[in-house]
Amino acid sequence: MTHETLGSNAEAGASAGLVATQSVRLFDEENPLVLESGETLAPVDVAYETYGELNAERSNAIIFCHALTGDAHAAGHHGEPKTDGWWDSMIGPGKPVDTNTYFVVCSNLLGGCSGTTGPSSIDPKTGTPYGLRFPHFSVRDLVEVQRRLLKDLGIERLYAGIGGSLGGMQILQWAIDHPGEMKNALVICASSRLTPENIAFSSVARNAIMRDVNFQNGDYYGTDRQPDSGLSVARMLGHITYVSEQALERKFGRERRDTQGPTFGIDFQIESYLDHQAEKFLGRFDANTYLYLSRVMDYFDPFADEEAAVARLRENPTRFLVVSFDTDWRFSTAHSLEIGRVLEQAGCDFVREEIASPWGHDSFLLPVPDYHQLVRDFLAGKR
Amino acid sequence: MTHETLGSNAEAGASAGLVATQSVRLFDEENPLVLESGETLAPVDVAYETYGELNAERSNAIIFCHALTGDAHAAGHHGEPKTDGWWDSMIGPGKPVDTNTYFVVCSNLLGGCSGTTGPSSIDPKTGTPYGLRFPHFSVRDLVEVQRRLLKDLGIERLYAGIGGSLGGMQILQWAIDHPGEMKNALVICASSRLTPENIAFSSVARNAIMRDVNFQNGDYYGTDRQPDSGLSVARMLGHITYVSEQALERKFGRERRDTQGPTFGIDFQIESYLDHQAEKFLGRFDANTYLYLSRVMDYFDPFADEEAAVARLRENPTRFLVVSFDTDWRFSTAHSLEIGRVLEQAGCDFVREEIASPWGHDSFLLPVPDYHQLVRDFLAGKR
Numbered sequence: 147m148t149h150e151t152l153g154s155n156a157e158a159g160a161s162a163g164l165v166a167t168q169s170v171r172l173f174d175e176e177n178p179l180v181l182e183s184g185e186t187l188a189p190v191d192v193a194y195e196t197y198g199e200l201n202a203e204r205s206n207a208i209i210f211c212h213a214l215t216g217d218a219h220a221a222g223h224h225g226e227p228k229t230d231g232w233w234d235s236m237i238g239p240g241k242p243v244d245t246n247t248y249f250v251v252c253s254n255l256l257g258g259c260s261g262t263t264g265p266s267s268i269d270p271k272t273g274t275p276y277g278l279r280f281p282h283f284s285v286r287d288l289v290e291v292q293r294r295l296l297k298d299l300g301i302e303r304l305y306a307g308i309g310g311s312l313g314g315m316q317i318l319q320w321a322i323d324h325p326g327e328m329k330n331a332l333v334i335c336a337s338s339r340l341t342p343e344n345i346a347f348s349s350v351a352r353n354a355i356m357r358d359v360n361f362q363n364g365d366y367y368g369t370d371r372q373p374d375s376g377l378s379v380a381r382m383l384g385h386i387t388y389v390s391e392q393a394l395e396r397k398f399g400r401e402r403r404d405t406q407g408p409t410f411g412i413d414f415q416i417e418s419y420l421d422h423q424a425e426k427f428l429g430r431f432d433a434n435t436y437l438y439l440s441r442v443m444d445y446f447d448p449f450a451d452e453e454a455a456v457a458r459l460r461e462n463p464t465r466f467l468v469v470s471f472d473t474d475w476r477f478s479t480a481h482s483l484e485i486g487r488v489l490e491q492a493g494c495d496f497v498r499e500e501i502a503s504p505w506g507h508d509s510f511l512l513p514v515p516d517y518h519q520l521v522r523d524f525l526a527g528k529r
Numbered sequence: 530m531t532h533e534t535l536g537s538n539a540e541a542g543a544s545a546g547l548v549a550t551q552s553v554r555l556f557d558e559e560n561p562l563v564l565e566s567g568e569t570l571a572p573v574d575v576a577y578e579t580y581g582e583l584n585a586e587r588s589n590a591i592i593f594c595h596a597l598t599g600d601a602h603a604a605g606h607h608g609e610p611k612t613d614g615w616w617d618s619m620i621g622p623g624k625p626v627d628t629n630t631y632f633v634v635c636s637n638l639l640g641g642c643s644g645t646t647g648p649s650s651i652d653p654k655t656g657t658p659y660g661l662r663f664p665h666f667s668v669r670d671l672v673e674v675q676r677r678l679l680k681d682l683g684i685e686r687l688y689a690g691i692g693g694s695l696g697g698m699q700i701l702q703w704a705i706d707h708p709g710e711m712k713n714a715l716v717i718c719a720s721s722r723l724t725p726e727n728i729a730f731s732s733v734a735r736n737a738i739m740r741d742v743n744f745q746n747g748d749y750y751g752t753d754r755q756p757d758s759g760l761s762v763a764r765m766l767g768h769i770t771y772v773s774e775q776a777l778e779r780k781f782g783r784e785r786r787d788t789q790g791p792t793f794g795i796d797f798q799i800e801s802y803l804d805h806q807a808e809k810f811l812g813r814f815d816a817n818t819y820l821y822l823s824r825v826m827d828y829f830d831p832f833a834d835e836e837a838a839v840a841r842l843r844e845n846p847t848r849f850l851v852v853s854f855d856t857d858w859r860f861s862t863a864h865s866l867e868i869g870r871v872l873e874q875a876g877c878d879f880v881r882e883e884i885a886s887p888w889g890h891d892s893f894l895l896p897v898p899d900y901h902q903l904v905r906d907f908l909a910g911k912r
Contacts, residue, residue, distance in 0.1 A: 183790065282791040342777040342799040343769065349800045350765045353807075356793060357758035359742050375740035379762060382733045386726065394725040400830070407566065408665040408824050410739060416725040417732045424736075441791050447783070 167218050167225075169193050169261055172294045175270075179256075179291065185281040189270070192295050193218045193261020194253035197237055198245030200301070207301045208243060209292060210252040211309035211316040214384075214439050215431055217260035220252035221245075235513040236308075242522040248305060256283060256291045257439055259432035266367060266432045277364035277434060285312075285446045289320045293327075306330035306525060310510035311477065312439065315446050318485065322448055322455065325462040330525060334469045335510045337481035338488070339447050344476070347387055348440040351380035355433045364434050377433045378424035385423045390473035390506030449488050459492035466496035467524045469510075469517065476507040497529050550601050550608075552576050552644055555677045558653075562639075562674065568664040572653070575678050576601045576644020577636035580620055581628030583684070590684045591626060592675060593635040594692035594699040597767075597822050598814055600643035603635035604628075618896040619691075625905040631688060639666060639674045640822055642815035649750060649815045660747035660817060668695075668829045672703045676710075689713035689908060693893035694860065695822065698829050701868065705831055705838065708845040713908060717852045717893045720864035721871070722830050727859070730770055731823040734763035738816045747817050760816045761807035768806045773856035773889030832871050842875030849879035850907045852893075852900065859890040880912050 149170045171191050173179040178188035195218045200207060210220050210233065221237035223230050237243045237250055254262035257280065265280040272279075296304070307317040307328045314336025321331040337344070355361060358376030366372050398416040405413050412418045449455045466489055470482035479500045486498040501517045503509040509517065523529040532553045554574050556562040561571035578601045583590060593603050593616065604620035606613050620626045620633055637645035640663065648663040655662075679687070690700040690711045697719025704714040720727070738744060741759030749755050781799040788796050795801045832838045849872055853865035862883045869881040884900045886892040892900065906912040 278793065339783065341774060342781045342783065342797070343774045345783070345797050346765075346769045346777065346799050346803060349797075349803060350762060350769065352793060353765060353803075354737055354762045357761060359758065375742065378740060379733060379737045382729075382736060383766065386729045386733065391724060391726045394729065398725045400722065400725065400728070408828055410661065410735060410820055410824065414725070414728050414732075414827065416729050420729060420732055420736075437793055441793065444797065445791055 167193050167195050167261060170295065170298060172291065172298060179287075181281055182284045182286045183282065187263070187281060190256065190263045190291065191261070191267075192253050192256075192263070192291060193258075194251060194295060195219060195221070195231075196252075196299075197221050197250040198248055200249040200299075204301055205303065206247060206305050207249045207251060207296070207299075207303075208306045208308060209296065209304055210237070210250060211288070211292065211307065211313035211320075212252065212255060213309070213311035213313045214436070214443070215427070216255075216313070217258065217430075218252050218254040218262075219260075221250065233511060235511070236518070236521070242518045243308065243525065244522075248525075251296065251299065251301070253292055253295050255288050255439065257288075257435055257442070259435040260430070262291075264432070265364065265434035265438060275365075275367040277367065278437075280434070280438065282438070283442065285315050285319045285442055285448075286323065288316050288442070289323065292316070293320075293324070302327075304328045306332060308332040308334070308521075309336070310334040311336060311507065312443055315443065319446075319448055321462065321464045321466065322458055325458075325464065328464050330467070331464050332467045332469070332521065332524065333482075333485060334467075335471055335474050335477050335482070335507055336468075336485070337446070337477045338449050338485050339481075340444055345444050347383065347476075348444060351383050352437055352440060354379035354383070355436060358433075361433065364437075366433070373433045374428050377428060377431065377436065380433075380436055381424045381427040381431075382420040385420060387476040388507045390475065390504060392473060393505045393508075396504060449484075452488065455488060456492045459489065459494055462492070462494055464494070465524075466494055467520070467529070468496060468498040469520065470498075470500050471503045471506065471509040471514075471517075472500055473504055474507045474509065497524060550576050550578050550644060553678065553681060555674065555681060562670075564664055565667045565669045566665065570646070570664060573639065573646045573674065574644070574650075575636050575639075575646070575674060576641075577634060577678060578602055578604070578614075579635075579682075580604050580633040581631055583632040583682075587684055588686065589630060589688050590632045590634060590679070590682075590686075591689045591691060592679065592687055593620070593626075593633060594671070594675065594690065594696035594703075595635065595638060596692070596694035596696045597819070597826070598810070599638075599696070600641065600813075601635050601637040601645075602643075604633065616894060618894070619901070619904070625901045626691065626908065627905075631908075634679065634682065634684075636675055636678050638671050638822065640671075640818055640825070642818040643813070645674075647815070648747065648817035648821060658748075658750040660750065661820075662747075663817070663821065665821070666825065668698050668702045668825055668831075669706065671699050671825070672706065675699070676703075676707070685710075687711045689715060691715040691717070691904075692719070693717040694719060694890065695826055698826065702829075702831055704845065704847045704849065705841055708841075708847065711847050713850070714847050715850045715852070715904065715907065716865075716868060717850075718854055718857050718860045718865070718890055719851075719868070720826075720829070720860045721832050721868050722864075723827055728827050730766065730859075731827060734766050735820055735823060737762035737766070738819060741816075744816065747820075749816070756816045757811050760811060760814065760819065763816075763819055764807045764810040764814075765803040768803060770859040771890045773858065773887060775856060776888045776891075779887065832867075835871065838871060839875045842872065842877055845875070845877055847877070848907075849877055850903070850912070851879060851881040852903065853883050854886045854889065854892040854897075854900075855883055856887055857890045857892060880907060
């Protein structure tokens with residue numbers, strides 16, 4: 147298939163020893179993507195980036211799966227405007243996932259809005275963006291699209307798969323569904339089953355988007371009315387759950403801006419932070435993608451039939467690393483304990499560790515020393 | 530002053546030995562309310578209810594202060610349509626606050642939307658509703674309006690003041706500001722200082738309201754566009770914080786409605802619950818009141834100057850009961866511990882207790898046996 151370089155960042159990427167975002171059509175009318183639901187989708191284009199070099203044995207590939215609001219730009223420093231990859235602290239020469247050793251692939255997820263086919267893409271049947279006519283899909287579908295990408299890149303076995311949050315859910319599903327394909331599975335602050343509280347937060351975020359009068363039932367593309375209010379509120383709410391109470395205390399406390407007493411504007415620094423997060427998000431994210439990917443998380447439940455799951459995991463050769471952070475209250479250690487419980491029952495080879503970090507769910511993106519050392523050691527087989 | 534009975538519920542109220550909602554003008558052009566900020570406000574009407582009989586010594590009065598979304602209808606079963614008072618499990622004949630013994634008063638707060646002057650009231654200067662031109666006010670102002678109501682009812686000293694959440698904040702402020710006026714102060718799942726996370730949740734709720742395109746900068750009254758979307762989202766979000774994770778797990782789990790797989794409607798029972806809460810709320814609450822009262826909570830900080838607070842509390846004759854619930858994560862026990870710490874430093878007579886209850890912040894409104902026994906015993910001087 148033809149791989150196309152997106153944008154004019156090849157030079158920037160190359161200068162850092164990295165490749166800029168590329169795009170490839172993985173499914174077309176003749177070979178559509180067949181979703182777990184049975185529905186088909188075509189064409190499906192996928193945006194991806196790679197870092198490092200695939201070795202001759204094709205044995206050093208690592209897939210990174212992104213979380214709810216991620217994209218293919220996991221590492222390096224490029225794009226227009228130039229931005230750091232979202233997991234640049236983890237991936238690169240000399241970093242925990244050392245691109246002098248490993249060949250790293252990261253793609254924008256199915257349903258995404260950063261180069262991969264999603265609800266903002268043109269539906270060939272109508273010539274207009276899918277909007278809410280885009281089919282629902284599952285974590286398994288997210289995995290299958292990425293497996294096809296790897297096949298296209300000539301990769302049949304992975305040295306490792308790594309993901310945090312929704313990313314970790316994909317890694318877990320991948321390792322369960324395809325024994326032997328992933329040597330090491332790093333499942334970081336993920337969940338095998340959202341709690342009703344988790345679902346509630348996502349539901350409120352979706353309500354903020356869908357009740358926005360500018361949402362127009364998802365057909366806001368190309369109109370002069372965008373559901374920016376709803377998407378802002380969703381993002382602000384998300385950020386509360388990404389950060390621990392103590393991190394907010396440490397970073398903002400009750401510090402005020404220099405206002406003269408109560409207003410309904412931005413009086414407290416914490417309000418300024420939330421407002422800034424919303425503002426940044428609007429420029430890069432699509433409201434419909436938020437709906438689809440958050441709904442995918444709600445339904446993820448690979449251990450629903452626990453007996454079957456345990457049976458499937460028996461003799462699975464994958465080594466699992468299950469990591470949580472002590473202050474993460476979005477997917478607390480209880481979620482990781484549950485994953486560990488099932489892996490243990492199935493006799494899997496796994497390490498489960500809770501890392502101390504004040505930053506809550508966000509910790510997985512931050513250079514927490516114990517955590518980075520753990521990832522490095524686990525990949526080297528020292529853990 | 531003239532006390533007017535609101536609505537046609539006198540009979541229903543009387544039959545239960547209760548009085549229906551009444552209204553009284555407490556401040557007028559000649560005697561305006563002077564707010565802590567120095568601004569003045571007039572007229573100020575206050576809606577209130579009373580239960581039980583004031584004794585001859587006028588020594589058995591108890592004030593109940595309501596929380597963010599409460600009203601004067603704390604007990605009994607009346608109104609149109611008939612509704613239970615929001616704290617009916619606590620107040621009534623034979624109940625923990627026994628109306629055979631005590632005379633109970635509860636009023637709708639300043640800034641409210643259920644009979645007391647607030648942003649939806651007519652500004653006499655313009656002849657139109659205040660909207661966001663209503664002045665900002667403080668917890669101290671909330672207290673002063675209620676003190677004036679009591680004065681008008683001929684009550685100079687209170688046997689007790691009781692409040693949960695924002696209600697407890699008022700009780701705390703009252704006891705600090707007016708030593709000797711309140712014999713017993715029951716401060717229930719309250720806070721002396723919101724954390725940045727608390728403020729963040731309120732900020733997102735306010736953003737949902739104010740970014741709603743139908744908000745019209747607060748001047749939505751009488752138009753055909755109301756900020757219902759924003760108010761719904763605010764309410765849903767509030768409810769997540771009122772209930773503990775384990776209560777949601779117990780009540781809803783991951784139970785689904787009978788849908789055929791993913792939709793963006795109401796797939797999970799928890800979503801149905803949130804939707805129902807939003808729906809009920811829209812009929813009875815005003816978005817601007819939500820803004821004002823939540824902002825009041827953000828700024829509440831009676832121990833900001835701790836030395837001064839301790840000095841003021843010394844030799845305060847009030848007995849304090851400070852109650853928290855182990856699963857309350859809106860105002861966790863840490864908030865009550867902080868109140869207790871300052872009371873202890875000042876040598877106050879106080880009992881601080883954490884009650885085990887699975888229901889989170891909502892517990893204060895529920896008939897949790899240990900909690901009700903504690904309130905009963907404390908009022909009887911047995912604790």
